[in-house]
Amino acid sequence: MALVVQKYGGTSVGDPERIRAVAEHIARTRAAGNDVVVVVSAMGKFTDELLRMADAVSATRPPRELDMLLTAGERISMALVSMALADLGVEAASFTGSQAGIITDTDHTRAKILEMRPERIREALEVGQVAVVAGFQGVSTERDITTLGRGGSDVTAVALAAALGADVCEIYTDVTGVFSADPRVAPRARRLSRVSFDEMMEIAATGGRVLMLRSVEFARRHGVPLVVRSSFTWEPGTWIVEEDPTMEEAVVSAITDDTSEAKVTVGGVPDRPGVAARLFRALAEAGINVDMIVQNTGANGMTDISFTVAKTDLGAAREKCLAIKDEINAAQVSTDDAIGRVSIVGAGMKSSPGVTALMFETLSDNGINIEMISTSSIRISCVVRADRVGDAVRCLHTAFGLDAVQS
Ligand code: ADP
Ligand code: ASP
Ligand code: MG
Numbered sequence: 001m002a003l004v005v006q007k008y009g010g011t012s013v014g015d016p017e018r019i020r021a022v023a024e025h026i027a028r029t030r031a032a033g034n035d036v037v038v039v040v041s042a043m044g045k046f047t048d049e050l051l052r053m054a055d056a057v058s059a060t061r062p063p064r065e066l067d068m069l070l071t072a073g074e075r076i077s078m079a080l081v082s083m084a085l086a087d088l089g090v091e092a093a094s095f096t097g098s099q100a101g102i103i104t105d106t107d108h109t110r111a112k113i114l115e116m117r118p119e120r121i122r123e124a125l126e127v128g129q130v131a132v133v134a135g136f137q138g139v140s141t142e143r144d145i146t147t148l149g150r151g152g153s154d155v156t157a158v159a160l161a162a163a164l165g166a167d168v169c170e171i172y173t174d175v176t177g178v179f180s181a182d183p184r185v186a187p188r189a190r191r192l193s194r195v196s197f198d199e200m201m202e203i204a205a206t207g208g209r210v211l212m213l214r215s216v217e218f219a220r221r222h223g224v225p226l227v228v229r230s231s232f233t234w235e236p237g238t239w240i241v242e243e244d245p246t247m248e249e250a251v252v253s254a255i256t257d258d259t260s261e262a263k264v265t266v267g268g269v270p271d272r273p274g275v276a277a278r279l280f281r282a283l284a285e286a287g288i289n290v291d292m293i294v295q296n297t298g299a300n301g302m303t304d305i306s307f308t309v310a311k312t313d314l315g316a317a318r319e320k321c322l323a324i325k326d327e328i329n330a331a332q333v334s335t336d337d338a339i340g341r342v343s344i345v346g347a348g349m350k351s352s353p354g355v356t357a358l359m360f361e362t363l364s365d366n367g368i369n370i371e372m373i374s375t376s377s378i379r380i381s382c383v384v385r386a387d388r389v390g391d392a393v394r395c396l397h398t399a400f401g402l403d404a405v406q407s
Contacts, residue, residue, distance in 0.1 A: 002167040003125070004029055007039040007135065007157035011174040012231035013077050014044040022172075022231060023084035026130060030090055035125045037164065038092075038132045039157040040081055042073025047136075047150075063108030067137075067147045070109075071097070074134035074153070082132045092130040095120060097137035097145075097156065104138035104146045111138060111146035113155065116163035125164075133160065154215035162222035169224050171211060172231035177238030178203065178210055180402040181255040185393050188403040192253060193236075196243040199253050199345050202379045206343040207258030216240065249348035251355060252400040257389045259340040261291060261308040263372070264317050268331025269305060271298030275328050276305060279321070286320050288313045292341075292374045292383065302331075306372065308383065311337055339371065340389035343381040344396060350377050362399040368392050 006026065013019050030036050042050075050069050054061050078094035085092035101117030124131040135153025140146045148155050154171060161169035178200065179189040195203070197220040204213040210228060219226045219240065229237030243249070269275050276295065283290055293307045309317045314335060321333040342363075349355050359380055363370055368391065372383035384392055397403055 001033045001035065003035045003037070003164060005037045005039065005157050005161040005164070005166045005169045007153055007169070007171045008041065008077075008081075008231055009153065009171075009173045010041045010044050010046070012172050013040055013081065016080075018231075019077075019080050019084050023081060023088055023090070025172075025231070025234065026081075026085060026092075027088045027090045030130055036130045037121060037125070037160055037166070038081060038130060039135045039153055039160065040074060040077040040132065041135050041153040043077055043080075046073040046076070064144055067108045067111075068145050070147050071134065071137040071145055074136055078132045078134045085130060085132070090130055091128060092132055093124050094132045094134070095124075096134050098139035100131075100133045100156075100160065102138035102156065102159065104140050104148070106140045106142050106144065106146070108140075108144070108146055110149040111140060113138060113148070113159050114141065116159055118160060118163050121160065121164065149212070149214070151209060151212035152214075154212040155218060158215040158218045158222075158224050158226065161224045162218065167225065169219065169226050170237075171215075171226065171228045173210060173228060174230070174232065175210065176230040176233060176235045177228050178208070178240075178254075180253065181393050181397050182208065182257060185257055185390050186255065186397045188394075188397065188406070190402065190404045192238050194239045194241050195253060196249075196347055197240060198243065198378055199347055200240045202343070202345040202376065203254050203256055206256040206341065206345070206379065206381060207260070208254065208256045211240075243347060250346055251348040251352045252344050252346035252402065254345045255393050255396045255400070255402065256343045256345060257340060257393045258343075259386050259389055260311055261339065261341065262311045262314045262335060262337035263306055263308050263339050263383065264314070264321060265304055265306040265334045265336070266321055266325070266328075266330045266332075267304045267334065268302050270329050271301050271303040278324065278328055279305065282320050282324050283309075283317060286316055288317050288320065292372050292381065294372045308339070308341075308372070338386045339383050340386040340392075341381050341383050342389055342392040342396065343379055344400065345379045347378050349380075356380055358399060359396060362395050363392060366391060366395045368395075
């Protein structure tokens with residue numbers, strides 16, 4: 001008998017019919033003799049709907065109250081899934097994140113898990129129940145309700161799997177696994193049967209939202225066997241695994257895209273030590289995460305610094321830069337939210353010269369201008385115009401030989 005954690009995303013529990021289908025799969029897993037813990041997301045796009053409601057009544061959206069509101073979505077799903085299970089004769093009980101013992105810090109809307117105390121989940125399993133847990137939420141050390149950031153139900157599932165010592169954590173979603181590109185952007189993308197943790201982290205960090213980055217990091221750190229599968233076809237899916245040294249690595253495994261960031265340029269700053277430090281300290285103090293950074297070659301002792309931030313942080317980043325503009329003697333601050341990032345990811349890139357050249361040639365052949373570049377040992381990212389991101393993904397997918405063979 002195994003302990004299985006199953007997470008169902010928004011589309012998977014999007015309507016009553018989907019909820020009944022999910023309940024049937026849980027019932028089958030239980031009937032096969034497994035203990036089952038289920039983690040659910042809010043139905044469909046309900047979290048977005050709740051955010052719109054918050055916007056409609058409040059310009060300030062106090063983070064504590066926003067979290068209280070957002071956790072409502074997952075509560076609806078957990079109760080409905082438990083009811084559907086009851087109708088199938090499966091004993092089930094639902095639990096909020098707080099009841100499941102998910103203790104977080106106090107950083108509302110993007111709280112981090114500090115401790116797992118899933119006693120009530122263990123008790124439910126001991127009496128033969130399926131435990132259905134609301135994803136994406138916890139309770140802070142100040143006893144307030146928190147959320148874990150968008151896509152956070154993946155983290156709930158992996159954290160529970162780690163704390164309970166589960167045999168597998170199954171992430172059920174609306175695609176059949178992790179693909180060589182977002183299948184909505186590149187119709188010729190292929191499902192990968194396995195992908196290494198290193199690659200999955202790069203994919204998740206650069207726009208492949210199929211798994212939230214923090215869930216991948218958590219799974220690796222705690223050795224949680226992780227698989228992404230479809231709740232529509234129940235096919236085997238994609239395993240996230242440690243790199244196997246006996247296997248030949250693909251040079252490029254996946255192409256990702258991300259249009260969630262914007263660019264800020266602080267222009268005409270003196271090219272001397274301390275300027276960048278002052279700028280990025282100010283941003284850090286405002287809690288703004290900076291992603292790519294480019295400093296242009298100076299001329300006449302002056303230079304430009306450009307960086308990207310989440311679009312949701314753009315207003316705050318601009319304000320911060322304007323606030324210290326005079327202090328760092330900058331000439332101007334400009335922003336651009338019509339950018340996108342395309343990345344190529346592959347563990348075999350480390351030992352293959354020519355990958356960068358092929359990426360740049362392919363973009364150039366397709367008339368796509370590169371505005372910023374960043375790399376890791378297994379990833380190359382380019383910032384391009386947002387309206388060319390889809391084209392960039394598709395031409396790179398073809399150039400790196402990833403297109404599925406058309407039947
Ligand atoms: P869920 O609600 O189940 O958590 P998400 O919308 O968060 O689902 O993630 C699934 C989506 O991720 C897919 O519908 C797909 O469009 C997108 N996606 C982006 N990149 C990839 C990729 N490389 N492989 C698979 N899906 C991807
Ligand atoms: N419902 C939350 C969101 O939409 C959490 C999740 O689905 O993982 O971000
Ligand atoms: Mg998700």
